[in-house]
Amino acid sequence: MKILVFGATGTIGAYTSLILKEKGFDVVAVGRRKSDNGFFEENGIKYYSVDIVNKTNFAALSSETAIDAIVHLAGVMPAQMEGYHPQQYIDSIITGTLNVLDFSIDNGIKKIVFITSRADSNYLMGKEPIPSDIVKKFPLNSDHSVYSICKNAAVDLIEHYYYKYGLKRFVLRFTTVYAYHPNKFFHVDGIKKIMAYRYIMEQAMEGKDVEIWGDPSKGKEIVYVEDAVQLIEKSLLAESDGGVYNLGRGVPVTLDEQIKGIIDVFSKPDKKSRIIYRSDKPDAREYVNDISKPMKELGYKPHFDYIEGLKAFKHEMEIQRFAKLWGKEE
Numbered sequence: 001m002k003i004l005v006f007g008a009t010g011t012i013g014a015y016t017s018l019i020l021k022e023k024g025f026d027v028v029a030v031g032r033r034k035s036d037n038g039f040f041e042e043n044g045i046k047y048y049s050v051d052i053v054n055k056t057n058f059a060a061l062s063s064e065t066a067i068d069a070i071v072h073l074a075g076v077m078p079a080q081m082e083g084y085h086p087q088q089y090i091d092s093i094i095t096g097t098l099n100v101l102d103f104s105i106d107n108g109i110k111k112i113v114f115i116t117s118r119a120d121s122n123y124l125m126g127k128e129p130i131p132s133d134i135v136k137k138f139p140l141n142s143d144h145s146v147y148s149i150c151k152n153a154a155v156d157l158i159e160h161y162y163y164k165y166g167l168k169r170f171v172l173r174f175t176t177v178y179a180y181h182p183n184k185f186f187h188v189d190g191i192k193k194i195m196a197y198r199y200i201m202e203q204a205m206e207g208k209d210v211e212i213w214g215d216p217s218k219g220k221e222i223v224y225v226e227d228a229v230q231l232i233e234k235s236l237l238a239e240s241d242g243g244v245y246n247l248g249r250g251v252p253v254t255l256d257e258q259i260k261g262i263i264d265v266f267s268k269p270d271k272k273s274r275i276i277y278r279s280d281k282p283d284a285r286e287y288v289n290d291i292s293k294p295m296k297e298l299g300y301k302p303h304f305d306y307i308e309g310l311k312a313f314k315h316e317m318e319i320q321r322f323a324k325l326w327g328k329e330e
Contacts, residue, residue, distance in 0.1 A: 002026040002066055003236060004109075006052060006100060007073030008040070009033045011181045012115065012174075012228060014322055016071060019229045021045055025236070028064055032074070039325035052096035058103050069111035069236050072100050075154075078147050079186035086146040093150035094157070101161045111168040111242075113235045116155055118175050119148040121287075129290035132173065132246045143189045155244075162241065170235035170242040175289060177247075178309050179225035180316035182329035197262065204263045207271030212259050213281030219252030221289050224309030227302045234298040248289030249302045255284050257306060265310040 003020065007013040008029035021027045021044060029040045029047045040047040046064075050057045052074050075093040097114075104112055120136040136155070138148035161167045184198035203210050231247050253261075263273045294300040304312065320328055 001068045001236060002028070002064075003069045003071055004028045004030055004061070004064070004067055005071045005073065006030045006050075007075065008047070009036060009325060010073060011179050012177065012225065013071075013073045014039075014325060015179055015225045016073065016229050016232055017045055018043055018321075019226065020233060020236075023233065025233075028061075028067075030061070030074075037324050039322070042324065052099050053091045055099050055102070058099065061103070065107075067107060067109050069113065070100060070104055070109055071113045071232055071236070072097065073115050074100075075150075076147075078143050081143075081187055081190060082192065083190040084143065089147045089150040093147070094153050097154040097157055101157060101167070104167055105161070105165050109167075111170070111236070112158060112161075113170045113172065113232055114154065114158055115172050115174050116244075117144075117148060117151045118173055118287075119144050120152055121173065125285055125287040127286065127288070129250065129288050130246065131290045132244050132293040168241050170238065171244045172231055172235065172247055173244060173289075174228065174247045175221035175223055175287075177223050177225050177228045178313050179228075180313050181322070182320075182326050184329070197258070200259060200262050201266050204266035204273045205268075207267055207273055209276055210259055210263065210273045211276045211278050211281075212255055213278045214255070214283035215279075216256035216259075216277065217254050218284045218286045219254040219257070220285060220287050221248045222253045222258070222306060222309070223247055223249060223302070224304040224312055226312065227304050227309075230303065231294060231298070231300050234294070234300045238298050240297060243293075243297075245294040245298065245300075246289040246291050247294075248291045249305075250289065250291040252286070252288040253306045261307050261310055265307065265314055 005017045008017045009031035017027050017029045027045050029045050030050050032051050034049050036047045048060045050060050076088045119138050121130045123137045124130045136152050139145050158169045162169045185192050267273050
């Protein structure tokens with residue numbers, strides 16, 4: 001099966017490209033970066049530089065024929081944005097997705113797999129599992145507002161192309177995905193900060209005290225990247241027309257389990273971090289996804305529990321498999 005992966009130089013995109021290649025897919029990687037430093041060629045994958053915002057850029061793919069499906073992971077994210085530039089969301093997510101859809105129709109491609117945000121389900125946070133099929137709502141007062149509006153608009157465009165052109169569509173609502181990348185920083189309201197779980201991993205590796213804020217029983221969905229790619233693979237292989245599917249394990253990981261797991265996996269045996277409970281601090285967010293739909297319709301079944309995911313994350317940190325593409329952690 002021949003697939004194009006748009007956004008292949010990003011975190012999920014790079015893992016997706018390599019894992020699907022290992023599983024026998026004919027993978028063509030597409031990214032906005034001018035150069036991948038020869039990373040994909042080294043792994044037996046062709047790489048093309050295409051900015052999906054510019055429709056003329058797609059001419060670079062003219063030699064690629066008989067494409068079965070597209071995995072669309074490209075687009076600007078709030079976590080990557082220094083400052084606040086909402087036009088970039090409109091350009092990369094709405095215009096970019098429209099261009100990818102037109103490219104699909106023009107080239108006889110029958111299926112698209114699209115990754116969307118879980119921001120449209122934030123209003124359902126709590127202990128009750130969130131279904132795959134919900135009314136989409138999104139925050140209107142945060143740095144994610146325009147991003148969420150654009151993601152939802154992209155989903156509506158994809159749905160339009162399904163009804164008008166018969167393009168099979170698999171929209172995957174991603175949750176928190178643990179995937180090693182040498183860049184441990186992200187942006188909140190345009191300001192650069194270290195990711196909380198990466199900070200805790202560093203504390204654990206140094207044997208320093210780790211604080212647990214608020215109610216330690218609060219839990220959320222955490223998925224290891226290989227299970228995220230599994231859901232993409234199941235979507236590619238499905239015979240149905242698709243729909244919206246939650247990524248998840250169907251089991252929340254409590255804050256207590258999160259911290260204790262990181263300490264067990266990343267601390268040295270003779271220098272385990274001590275936990276300090278801070279009930280005076282704010283509670284963490286709490287949510288869990290209902291994954292009965294992808295399990296029933298796609299045959300998806302999570303393989304990695306939380307601890308296995310942490311161990312796999314640590315292994316990637318040690319072997320630096322993507323160093324040629326992303327560089328190494330300082």
